[in-house]
Amino acid sequence: MAKINLNRQPMPKQSLESRKNNFDEVALGYTPEQALEEASRCLQCPKPPCVTGCPVGIDIPDFIKALREHDMPEATHILKRKNSLPGICGRVCPQESQCEKSCVLTKKGAPVAIGRLERYVADWERSHPELVRKQGPHIDHHGKKIAIVGSGPAGLSCSAQLAQMGYEVTIFEALHSAGGVLTYGIPSFRLPKDIVQGEIDYVKSLGVEIQLDQVIGKISTVDDILKNGYAAVFLAPGAGAPMFLDIPGENLNGIYSANEFLTRINLMKAYLFPEYDTPIKTGNRVAVIGGGNVAMDAARCTARLGAEKVYIIYRRSRTEMPARQEERENAEEEGVIFTLLTNPKRFIGDDHGKLTAIELYKMKLGEPDDTGRRRPITIPESEFTIDIDTAIVALGTKPNPLIPSSTTGLDLTRWGTVKTDAATGKTSKNSVWCGGDMATGAATVISAMGAGKIAATSIDSYLKNTG
Amino acid sequence: MSYRIIAKENLTQDIHLLRVEAPAMANKAQAGQFTMVRSDEKGERIPITIADWDKQEGSITIVFMEVGATTKKLARLNVGDTLLNFAGPLGRPTEIKFFGTVVCVAGGFAIATIVPVARAMKQAGNKVISIMGFRTKSLVFWEDRLKEVSDNLIITTDDGSYKRKGLVTEPLEKLLEQDTINRVIAIGPTTMMKACSTTTMSFGVKTMVSLNPIMVDGTGMCGSCRVSIGGKTMFACVDGPDFDGHAVDWELLMNRQRTYLDEERESQRLLEKRLRPEF
Numbered sequence: 001m002a003k004i005n006l007n008r009q010p011m012p013k014q015s016l017e018s019r020k021n022n023f024d025e026v027a028l029g030y031t032p033e034q035a036l037e038e039a040s041r042c043l044q045c046p047k048p049p050c051v052t053g054c055p056v057g058i059d060i061p062d063f064i065k066a067l068r069e070h071d072m073p074e075a076t077h078i079l080k081r082k083n084s085l086p087g088i089c090g091r092v093c094p095q096e097s098q099c100e101k102s103c104v105l106t107k108k109g110a111p112v113a114i115g116r117l118e119r120y121v122a123d124w125e126r127s128h129p130e131l132v133r134k135q136g137p138h139i140d141h142h143g144k145k146i147a148i149v150g151s152g153p154a155g156l157s158c159s160a161q162l163a164q165m166g167y168e169v170t171i172f173e174a175l176h177s178a179g180g181v182l183t184y185g186i187p188s189f190r191l192p193k194d195i196v197q198g199e200i201d202y203v204k205s206l207g208v209e210i211q212l213d214q215v216i217g218k219i220s221t222v223d224d225i226l227k228n229g230y231a232a233v234f235l236a237p238g239a240g241a242p243m244f245l246d247i248p249g250e251n252l253n254g255i256y257s258a259n260e261f262l263t264r265i266n267l268m269k270a271y272l273f274p275e276y277d278t279p280i281k282t283g284n285r286v287a288v289i290g291g292g293n294v295a296m297d298a299a300r301c302t303a304r305l306g307a308e309k310v311y312i313i314y315r316r317s318r319t320e321m322p323a324r325q326e327e328r329e330n331a332e333e334e335g336v337i338f339t340l341l342t343n344p345k346r347f348i349g350d351d352h353g354k355l356t357a358i359e360l361y362k363m364k365l366g367e368p369d370d371t372g373r374r375r376p377i378t379i380p381e382s383e384f385t386i387d388i389d390t391a392i393v394a395l396g397t398k399p400n401p402l403i404p405s406s407t408t409g410l411d412l413t414r415w416g417t418v419k420t421d422a423a424t425g426k427t428s429k430n431s432v433w434c435g436g437d438m439a440t441g442a443a444t445v446i447s448a449m450g451a452g453k454i455a456a457t458s459i460d461s462y463l464k465n466t467g
Numbered sequence: 468m469s470y471r472i473i474a475k476e477n478l479t480q481d482i483h484l485l486r487v488e489a490p491a492m493a494n495k496a497q498a499g500q501f502t503m504v505r506s507d508e509k510g511e512r513i514p515i516t517i518a519d520w521d522k523q524e525g526s527i528t529i530v531f532m533e534v535g536a537t538t539k540k541l542a543r544l545n546v547g548d549t550l551l552n553f554a555g556p557l558g559r560p561t562e563i564k565f566f567g568t569v570v571c572v573a574g575g576f577a578i579a580t581i582v583p584v585a586r587a588m589k590q591a592g593n594k595v596i597s598i599m600g601f602r603t604k605s606l607v608f609w610e611d612r613l614k615e616v617s618d619n620l621i622i623t624t625d626d627g628s629y630k631r632k633g634l635v636t637e638p639l640e641k642l643l644e645q646d647t648i649n650r651v652i653a654i655g656p657t658t659m660m661k662a663c664s665t666t667t668m669s670f671g672v673k674t675m676v677s678l679n680p681i682m683v684d685g686t687g688m689c690g691s692c693r694v695s696i697g698g699k700t701m702f703a704c705v706d707g708p709d710f711d712g713h714a715v716d717w718e719l720l721m722n723r724q725r726t727y728l729d730e731e732r733e734s735q736r737l738l739e740k741r742l743r744p745e746f
Binding site: 218240401 | 491492495505509510511512536537551552553554555556557683684686687688689690691693694695700702705718719722723725726727730731733734737
């Protein structure tokens with residue numbers, strides 16, 4: 001067995017000074033030397049635990065082996081066999097809780113940087129289109145049409161799979177750009193938009209048609225789609241309606257949902273106002289409420305847009321924070337102030353309805369709750385205020401009712417998500433599958449992609465059996 | 468998708484009509500619904516209420532007033548041009564059924580919005596009394612259209628230059644005093660809808676208003692359009708745009724509508740500079 005190398009290659013990053021003032025990608029990607037060095041650390045386990053840690057089951061040791069042997073077309077081919085969007089996953093997957101968590105070297109404190117290698121291969125592919133091997137020949141056209149609602153990670157991955165199986169796939173996208181959360185939600189400094197566009201173009205190159213401006217539930221219903229000759233529908237409309245705190249002052253001017261704030265920036269390019277028409281008030285003193293990746297994204301956007309003080313308001317401690325460690329570190333490096341164990345009591349405004357301050361309770365941690373995290377408890381009479389002019393509420397989303405309320409025979413859970421069989425993606429309604437946030441509540445890009453893949457397999461076997 | 472403009476009409480100097488090819492939308496549109504429109508790659512998404520639809524022709528008619536950069540850009544489009552994006556029909560349709568006597572009140576360019584509502588109310592068997600208010604005579608349009616779908620039409624101008632001098636609330640109050648009115652629909656500028664709601668409140672007549680807060684996606688995703696109805700936060704784009712005028716927090720709505728006034732002025736200044744370069 002090869003000698004164990006625990007020298008995990010660090011990710012080169014844009015310098016702190018420059019990145020604080022731009023929306024360019026922070027992580028710059030491995031150099032070829034670094035990629036080879038990192039790839040050489042893989043032990044090529046005969047029963048690789050990393051593969052079982054991957055929601056889409058990428059043959060991780062195989063692609064790393066090809067990379068090690070300088071066979072980049074083969075490495076690409078292996079990746080793409082299981083994952084149609086590696087450039088995105090290599091950047092935004094929480095590898096530390098998936099493939100890398102299962103890596104044998106994790107016990108030694110230095111798992112192979114699988115995500116960074118995935119990204120390296122995907123970026124090589126993008127810059128060498130002429131060398132990329134075409135995927136296997138398409139199976140004969142089945143002549144069956146499948147509708148996908150939503151062009152986010154679940155919709156894109158499901159479409160790519162089905163198109164490769166030979167189905168005629170149409171995606172209905174509600175917004176004016178494809179990509180879902182990859183486009184409107186994740187900022188370009190974490191996921192550059194040309195990477196997203198590249199992956200969307202790849203899916204289109206497989207023959208998938210994307211129709212924009214199609215708000216399903218309004219311009220047509222799921223029942224209409226089925227009547228119009230589609231053999232199956234995969235619902236992947238995404239995150240839905242933003243949650244607010246339900247505390248006094250929440251509708252003051254200057255308070256955004258993270259969805260609104262990020263949509264204005266990422267989709268509408270409000271940070272380039274007035275070159276672009278959509279405005280945004282980014283503020284000088286900003287409180288971002290929440291401890292997830294979306295909260296970090298919003299906080300890091302405002303820091304780039306010149307805010308003097310950016311606070312993360314989170315009711316538990318650092319240990320319970322759901323955001324990825326990498327994102328927390330980046331945020332803190334960029335000057336974001338973590339105000340932990342605090343919880344908003346109310347927002348305070350001036351006579352013109354403009355936000356001026358937030359009043360917070362101090363919190364302490366009690367016993368673990370049903371999520372396994374320690375429960376935050378309000379400390380009585382601990383209130384204090386922070387002067388702010390902007391607040392961004394990043395508490396997650398609840399399902400958008402447009403599709404459930406307009407579809408017959410679709411059973412919902414008590415949270416309003418679509419009741420879905422996790423093993424197949426099937427819903428209670430014939431010929432209708434569901435995946436991503438609409439099925440599970442807010443989750444990750446890769447779990448949505450995994451759901452898209454599972455549904456594609458299930459749709460294929462269903463359609464084969466029904467002739 | 469290609470949302471081609473098949474007809475254009477300048478209803479007044481600042482109010483324009485576009486008839487746009489959108490067969491699927493035309494097939495589903497109902498009175499009270501709106502569309503999200505974007506004119507160009509750098510443009511904003513703005514909500515515009517549907518003024519009419521034609522299933523046979525496969526078209527949607529929108530009417531808008533030049534108030535900001537986006538509407539100014541839209542006003543410069545001509546027959547044969549296309550809208551970059553056109554999504555809808557969005558929002559819940561206006562509640563249409565037999566109430567008895569319905570008063571439809573509209574101010575300014577919202578006349579275009581009230582016509583399909585009045586027509587649907589009439590078709591549902593109601594007696595429809597319409598009131599249309601304008602600032603001055605030169606802004607009057609679609610008198611014929613509203614007359615055609617109303618049993619009675621009252622026109623007011625602020626300055627008395629055409630028909631009755633005064634605000635729409637004056638004839639509205641008279642009607643409430645004289646007749647049994649079963650429902651009032653008021654669509655127009657926020658201050659006008661608020662005034663109508665205040666007027667009808669003491670008569671206890673349910674009054675539906677069509678709210679127009681700032682929107683971004685228009686599909687329930689962002690919460691920019693949140694309004695407070697009876698103390699409860701709701702999203703105008705998916706829960707509305709029609710709400711009970713007696714339950715609306717008007718001050719909050721007006722505050723939120725003012726959020727980007729400075730930016731709107733800046734956008735317009737730049738647009739005008741682009742359109743009229745100095746020599």
